[in-house]
Amino acid sequence: MDYNERWDITDDLGGGGQGKVYKVANKNRDNILSSLPNIIESISDRGSGNDRRVMNSQRFRDLIINIIENESPEKYGALKVLHQPDDTRDFANAEERLRREIEAMRNLDHPNLLKIVDVDDDLMWYVSEYHSLGTLDKNLDTYKGDIMKSLKSFRPLVESLAKIHSEGYIHRDIKPMNIFINLQNHLVLGDFGLVYFADEEHTRISDTYQNVGSRDWMPLWAQGVRIEEIDSKFDLFCLGKVLWSMVSGEPFLRAWYFEREEFNLEIKFPENRFMKLINDLLSKCVVENQEDCILNADSLVEEILKIESIINNKSYLIDQTADLYCTVCGLGKYRCIVDRDAIILGAVLDNRERLS
Numbered sequence: 001m002d003y004n005e006r007w008d009i010t011d012d013l014g015g016g017g018q019g020k021v022y023k024v025a026n027k028n029r030d031n032i033l034s035s036l037p038n039i040i041e042s043i044s045d046r047g048s049g050n051d052r053r054v055m056n057s058q059r060f061r062d063l064i065i066n067i068i069e070n071e072s073p074e075k076y077g078a079l080k081v082l083h084q085p086d087d088t089r090d091f092a093n094a095e096e097r098l099r100r101e102i103e104a105m106r107n108l109d110h111p112n113l114l115k116i117v118d119v120d121d122d123l124m125w126y127v128s129e130y131h132s133l134g135t136l137d138k139n140l141d142t143y144k145g146d147i148m149k150s151l152k153s154f155r156p157l158v159e160s161l162a163k164i165h166s167e168g169y170i171h172r173d174i175k176p177m178n179i180f181i182n183l184q185n186h187l188v189l190g191d192f193g194l195v196y197f198a199d200e201e202h203t204r205i206s207d208t209y210q211n212v213g214s215r216d217w218m219p220l221w222a223q224g225v226r227i228e229e230i231d232s233k234f235d236l237f238c239l240g241k242v243l244w245s246m247v248s249g250e251p252f253l254r255a256w257y258f259e260r261e262e263f264n265l266e267i268k269f270p271e272n273r274f275m276k277l278i279n280d281l282l283s284k285c286v287v288e289n290q291e292d293c294i295l296n297a298d299s300l301v302e303e304i305l306k307i308e309s310i311i312n313n314k315s316y317l318i319d320q321t322a323d324l325y326c327t328v329c330g331l332g333k334y335r336c337i338v339d340r341d342a343i344i345l346g347a348v349l350d351n352r353e354r355l356s
Contacts, residue, residue, distance in 0.1 A: 001111065003079060003081065003118075003120065003125050003127070004023070004025055006026065006118060007024040007025065007026060007027060007077065007079060007118070007127060008024060008025045008027055009022045009023070009024050009079065010022075010024060010025050010076070011023035013078060017080040018082065018083070018097060018193060019080055019081050019083050019094065019098065019125075020080070020081055020083065021077070021079065021080050022079045022081070023076060023077075023078060023128060023130060024076065024077050024078070024079045024130075024311075025075070025076055025077075025078075026075060026076075027192035027266070033305075034229070035279075039076075044132065046267075047332055049262060061119070063143070070090075072183065075131040076132070077117055077118065077127035077128060077129065077130050078127065078128045078129070079125060079126075079127045079288050079352070080098075080125060080126055080127075080128070081124070081125035082094060082098055082124055082125065089220055095124075097194070097313040098123065098124070098191055098193075098312075099123050100124050100192075100195055100196060101126075101192040101193050101195060102116065102119060102123050104164075104169050104192045105128070105192055105194045106119075106171070107125075107167060107169075108163060108164060108167060110155045110159070110160045110161075110162075110163045110188070111310045112157055112159065112160035112186060112187060112188055112189060113160050113163070113164070113188065113189055113190075114128050114129055114188055114189065114190030114191075114192075115128060115129050116128050117129060120337040128190065129180075129182075129188070129340050130216045131180035131181060131182050131183075131188060131275055132183070133176070133180070133181040133183065133185075134181065134183065135177050135179060135180055135181070135240070136176035136177075136179040136180070136181060136187060136246070137175075137176035137177060137245075137251055139175045139247060140176070140246065140249045140250070141299060142185075142250065143246040143247065143249065144246075144248065144249025145247070145249065145269050145272065146247075146303060147272065147275070147277075147278060147307075148308065148312075149232055150243065150246040150247050151304055151307060151308055152308075153185070153186065153187050153246070154187070154242070154246060154304070155301060155304045155305070155308075156186065156187065156245050157179070157187045157239070157240060157242075157281075158187055158297050158300050158301050158304065159190060159297070159301055161174075161189070161235055161236075161239060161297040162296070162297035162301065163297050164235070165232045165296065165297055167306055168233060169195050169196070170195065170196055170231065170235060171189070171192065171194070171195055171235050172195060172218075172230065172234060172235070173192075173193065173194040173214055173238075174189065174217065174235055174239050174242060175214050175217040175238060175241075175242065176242055176245055176246075176251070176270075178190055179242065186325070196227065204307055205293070215239075216243075217232060217241055218234065218237070218238060218239045218254060219233075219237040219287075219290065220256070220288070220313060221236075221288070221289060221290045222234050222290075232296060233290055233293040233294075233296070235297075236285045236293055236294060236296075236297065236300060237256075237285055237286060237287070237293060239285065239297075239300075240281075240284075240285035240286040241253050241286055243278070243281070243282070244258055244263070244265070244278075244282055244286065247265055247275075247278055248263070248265060248268060250265035253286070255276070255288075256287055256288050258282045258283075258286055259279065259283075263277055264279070265278050266279060274307075274310070274311050277307045277310060277311075278307070280301055281304070281307060281351055284303060285300065304335060
C-alpha cells in the first residue's frame with residue numbers, strides 16, 4: 001500500500017543512505033475539516049426544527065474537539081521510507097535492515113521505546129510516533145549539572161534497554177541524536193536501523209563488519225570486530241556516554257576518557273559533591289576493556305537507584321584521605337574497615353585499636 005493513501009507529508013526530517021524520514025499528518029484530519037462547512041450551514045438554517053439544530057450543534061462541538069485532537073503534535077507521525085533501488089548502492093541490504101527495524105519495533109513494547117503507528121504490508125515504509133520536542137542532543141541544557149533530573153530521566157531509558165536485551169536484540173546505535181523527548185519530558189529511544197537479533201545462529205545478520213555503530217559513541221573494543229561478536233555491553237557503553245553528555249551538557253566525550261581533566265564532571269562542577277558518584281557509575285560502563293563493563297542493564301539500574309537514594313538522603317560522602325571526627329564525642333576519628341566487600345564505619349578513639 002502507498003503511504004499517500006493515509007498520510008500527507010508536511011515536512012522533510014532528513015535521511016541517510018537507507019531512506020528518507022518525513023513528518024506526516026494523518027489524512028483523517030482532512031476528512032474531518034471537509035465536513036465543517038456543511039455542519040455550520042445546518043446550524044444556521046432557521047428553517048430546521050429545534051431538535052435538529054440542537055443535534056447539529058452537538059455535532060459541531062464534537063467536530064471542533066476532533067479537530068483540536070487531530071491538530072495536536074501527538075496526531076502527527078514520522079514516516080521512514082526506503083530510497084528507490086536506483087538511488088541506493090545496496091538496496092537488498094537496506095531493505096533487510098528496514099525489515100529488521102520494523103520487526104524489532106513491533107516486538108518491543110516499553111513506554112521509553114519508539115512505537116510504530118502504521119506500516120506498509122510489504123514492509124517498505126513505516127510511520128512511527130512523532131515527538132515535536134526533538135532529540136536529546138538539542139536539549140542538553142535541560143539536564144546540565146542536575147544529577148537527579150538526569151538520573152530520573154535516564155533510569156527509564158536503561159530499563160527500556162533491559163527490555164531490548166531480554167528479547168535478544170542489540171540496538172547498536174544509542175546516542176543523543178537517536179533519543180527523543182516526548183510531551184511528558186520522558187526520553188524515548190528510537191532509530192533501530194542497526195538493530196540485530198543475537199540468536200545463536202546469527203540468522204538475522206546481513207553484513208559482517210559494516211555499520212557496527214556510530215564511531216563517536218561506540219566502544220573502541222568493538223571497532224573492526226565481527227558483528228556476531230557484539231554483545232549487550234556495546235549498548236551499555238554507549239548509554240553511559242549518553243549520561244555523561246546529559247550531566248555535562250556537552251555533546252561529545254572522547255573514547256572512555258571521562259576522568260581526564262577536560263571531561264571530568266568533578267572538575268566541571270566542583271561545588272557538587274555528588275559528581276563523584278556519577279564518575280563512579282561511568283567507571284562501570286564507559287570502560288576501555290569489554291570485560292570491565294557492568295554485566296547488564298538491570299545491574300546498571302540498581303547502581304542508579306543507589307545513587308538516587310544517597311542523594312535523596314543527603315548522605316555524607318566519606319573522604320578516606322581527610323580526618324572526620326566523631327559527631328558524638330568530638331575526639332574520635334572515623335576509619336573505614338572493609339569486611340567481605342561491606343564497608344563498616346566506626347568511631348575510633350585516639351590511641352585505641354577497637355571501635356568505640
